[in-house]
Amino acid sequence: MARYGKVSGTMAGLAARLAGERFLGIPIEREEHARQLMAALGGLKGPLMKIGQILATIPEALPPEYARAFQQLQANAPPMGWPFVRRRMKSELGPDWESRFASFGKDAAAAASLGQVHKATTPDGQSVACKLQYPDMLSAVEADLNQLKVIFSIYERYDKAISTNQIHAELSARLHEELDYRLEARHGALYGFMLRNESGVHVPEVLPDLSTERLLTATWLEGRPILNFVDAPAEQRNRIAMNLFRAWYVPLYGYGVIHGDPHLGNYTVCEDDSINLLDFGCVRVFGASFVGGVIDLYHALMTNDRARAVHAYETWGFKDLNTAQIDALQMWAKFLYTPILEDKIRPIGHVEGTVFGRETAQEVHKRLREAGRVAVPREFVFMDRAALGLGSVFLHLRAEINWHRVFNELIEGFSADALSVRQTETLGKFGLPASPPDAG
Numbered sequence: 485m486a487r488y489g490k491v492s493g494t495m496a497g498l499a500a501r502l503a504g505e506r507f508l509g510i511p512i513e514r515e516e517h518a519r520q521l522m523a524a525l526g527g528l529k530g531p532l533m534k535i536g537q538i539l540a541t542i543p544e545a546l547p548p549e550y551a552r553a554f555q556q557l558q559a560n561a562p563p564m565g566w567p568f569v570r571r572r573m574k575s576e577l578g579p580d581w582e583s584r585f586a587s588f589g590k591d592a593a594a595a596a597s598l599g600q601v602h603k604a605t606t607p608d609g610q611s612v613a614c615k616l617q618y619p620d621m622l623s624a625v626e627a628d629l630n631q632l633k634v635i636f637s638i639y640e641r642y643d644k645a646i647s648t649n650q651i652h653a654e655l656s657a658r659l660h661e662e663l664d665y666r667l668e669a670r671h672g673a674l675y676g677f678m679l680r681n682e683s684g685v686h687v688p689e690v691l692p693d694l695s696t697e698r699l700l701t702a703t704w705l706e707g708r709p710i711l712n713f714v715d716a717p718a719e720q721r722n723r724i725a726m727n728l729f730r731a732w733y734v735p736l737y738g739y740g741v742i743h744g745d746p747h748l749g750n751y752t753v754c755e756d757d758s759i760n761l762l763d764f765g766c767v768r769v770f771g772a773s774f775v776g777g778v779i780d781l782y783h784a785l786m787t788n789d790r791a792r793a794v795h796a797y798e799t800w801g802f803k804d805l806n807t808a809q810i811d812a813l814q815m816w817a818k819f820l821y822t823p824i825l826e827d828k829i830r831p832i833g834h835v836e837g838t839v840f841g842r843e844t845a846q847e848v849h850k851r852l853r854e855a856g857r858v859a860v861p862r863e864f865v866f867m868d869r870a871a872l873g874l875g876s877v878f879l880h881l882r883a884e885i886n887w888h889r890v891f892n893e894l895i896e897g898f899s900a901d902a903l904s905v906r907q908t909e910t911l912g913k914f915g916l917p918a919s920p921p922d923a924g
Contacts, residue, residue: 629659
């Protein structure tokens with residue numbers, strides 16, 4: 485209740501300021517208010533912090549001043565102390581839980597928005613990572629999602645270019661899934677299978693006997709933060725970028741599955757420049773037709789086939805598009821697809837302002853305001869997030885690769901029918917539905 489009250493009060497302040505600006509002509513210093521807003525919300529940690537990070541990568545989900553402030557939210561929450569850890573471990577594994585480990589680190593090795601990680605050793609000498617969920621996260625998720633509705637409703641009154649209903653539905657579904665560590669364990673096993681032939685990518689193996697719905701124990705993978713390599717030789721940076729590219733997109737085009745959280749903390753680099761892919765709480769499954777639409781749009785942009793592009797948008801769930809809306813979507817698509825449209829070695833792009841793609845997104849948003857409101861399909865939330873998030877990593881690495889050839893090698897021989905069959909068979913092996921369940 486205290487959390488809900490604090491968030492509600494902060495949202496009420498935002499509503500009052502925006503309403504005063506719009507209806508009474510009272511100007512507000514948005515940059516300063518956004519900074520104060522995020523300082524208050526960031527202190528709460530938990531799911532709202534994760535929502536903020538996600539929103540920062542969805543072009544124009546919020547006014548640019550607030551999006552930039554959300555971008556500054558960090559994933560390192562203050563860890564819970566040892567008495568909390570002992571109580572929670574006892575509730576998850578029983579009163580003799582300490583006997584099931586040869587050693588267990590009292591201090592958190594990492595602390596994030598929904599839980600924290602401790603390094604431990606099993607009796608047979610294996611190093612493991614134990615991710616323990618913070619208490620009452622379901623209540624926190626519900627409270628924060630309700631407040632997100634308030635944020636969106638305020639914004640839609642202020643600016644009617646984007647309908648946010650599907651964005652909220654998608655965030656709700658994925659956040660509820662992230663609370664289920666048994667589901668994350670199945671996602672991790674799925675990724676181990678999908679990337680089994682990728683020597684440049686490693687996935688931790690879950691230990692089922694030491695895992696529950698709120699405790700996930702997996703093998704500890706040693707690696708260094710990716711930002712340690714931004715000044716490495718170009719050849720090394722390009723190798724790391726290629727391994728990242730395959731870690732994300734082999735599962736997408738081979739199985740219709742994407743890792744929805746391209747956060748810098750979710751991968752580390754090994755001595756041989758291979759990468760460790762971590763944290764499978766946010767995984768998105770796309771239908772074969774949606775993946776086919778991604779490829780259709782690529783071919784449409786390559787051949788200037790507007791009708792095929794419109795077909796791709798409709799496949800994704802955009803409805804009743806007018807000419808101006810299509811033009812705006814084409815502008816955004818060309819921005820995202822440009823690296824794979826040019827058959828040459830090149831960087832993924834360049835940063836305009838403070839956020840990758842922000843200036844292009846603002847122009848697209850302006851056109852949508854003039855063209856009429858467009859409803860963003862929910863699948864777009866994490867597809868865009870993955871594209872922009874991974875693109876930002878490539879910018880950090882200053883990677884220069886022939887993305888056109890890499891992409892075409894990946895989609896060669898693609899068949900939506902074959903993908904549908906492979907997806908159903910593969911997900912079934914791990915007790916996963918071919919389409920993710922909605923949160924309601």
